[in-house]
Amino acid sequence: MQEPGNRAFCGSGLAPAALRARLGTMPRRHIFFTTSEYRGSATMQISQIMSDQFTYIGQGDSLERAAVLMRDQDIGMLPVLEENQVVGTVTDRDIVVRGLADGLDPKTPVSGIMSRGIHSIHADADVDEAAQAMEAAQVRRLVILDRDERCVGVLSSGDIATGTREPKLAGEVLEGVSEPAG
Numbered sequence: 001m002q003e004p005g006n007r008a009f010c011g012s013g014l015a016p017a018a019l020r021a022r023l024g025t026m027p028r029r030h031i032f033f034t035t036s037e038y039r040g041s042a043t044m045q046i047s048q049i050m051s052d053q054f055t056y057i058g059q060g061d062s063l064e065r066a067a068v069l070m071r072d073q074d075i076g077m078l079p080v081l082e083e084n085q086v087v088g089t090v091t092d093r094d095i096v097v098r099g100l101a102d103g104l105d106p107k108t109p110v111s112g113i114m115s116r117g118i119h120s121i122h123a124d125a126d127v128d129e130a131a132q133a134m135e136a137a138q139v140r141r142l143v144i145l146d147r148d149e150r151c152v153g154v155l156s157s158g159d160i161a162t163g164t165r166e167p168k169l170a171g172e173v174l175e176g177v178s179e180p181a182g
Contacts, residue, residue: 046130047123049163050144050153056081057090057110063099064106066090077141079151080114086143086151088114120145123152130155131169135176 057066057078066078070092080088090110098104098113120143121130130142134157144153157173160166 044127044164045123046121046125046127046144046155047153049127049159050123050155051159052144052153054079054151054154056151058082059087059111059114060109062107063095063104063110063113066110067092067095067106070095077154078110079118079143079154080110081151084150086118086120086145086149088116089118089141089143090114118143121155122147127160127164127169131160131173131176134160134173138176 055069055073055075055078057069057080059080059082069078070076076092078090079086080090088111090113094113094115099106099108104112119133119137119139119141121133123144123146133142134140140157142155143151144155146152160169160173
């Protein structure tokens with residue numbers, strides 16, 4: 001197995017700045033639509049738009065290593081893999097809120113702050129299912145698994161926005177993940 005973080009290319013859709021720039025060009029009052037207005041309009045599979053080249057990290061790797069990988073790859077989430085199985089995820093927000101804000105040493109293993117309950121979906125599911133899963137969990141990224149439960153990619157809300165070319169779907173996902181938990 002390759003060393004965590006050593007992938008040459010990483011992608012989880014558009015970089016946050018690029019996504020903001022793209023969505024920022026749409027009139028805000030026109031990007032949100034009800035689920036019934038677009039569901040079922042396309043049967044594109046996740047595997048067609050997901051990022052299948054991604055960077056991951058091991059649970060023993062440090063917060064500092066995770067932060068450096070995120071900075072260098074311009075990403076906000078890393079799957080945490082052990083023996084080719086996803087055991088969690090760590091986000092830039094996790095590092096700040098659960099790490100730095102609590103005064104943790106940058107050498108602290110990511111296992112101390114990672115989210116263990118992952119949000120995932122299988123690669124052969126359709127994009128509408130992924131959008132619904134993102135909205136329900138209020139997350140901007142899903143870990144994509146094969147049928148053996150191995151990580152094969154990452155799907156971001158940016159991938160949905162650019163891969164489907166359906167602004168209604170992208171707007172609904174953005175609205176759904178941005179609503180306060182209730």
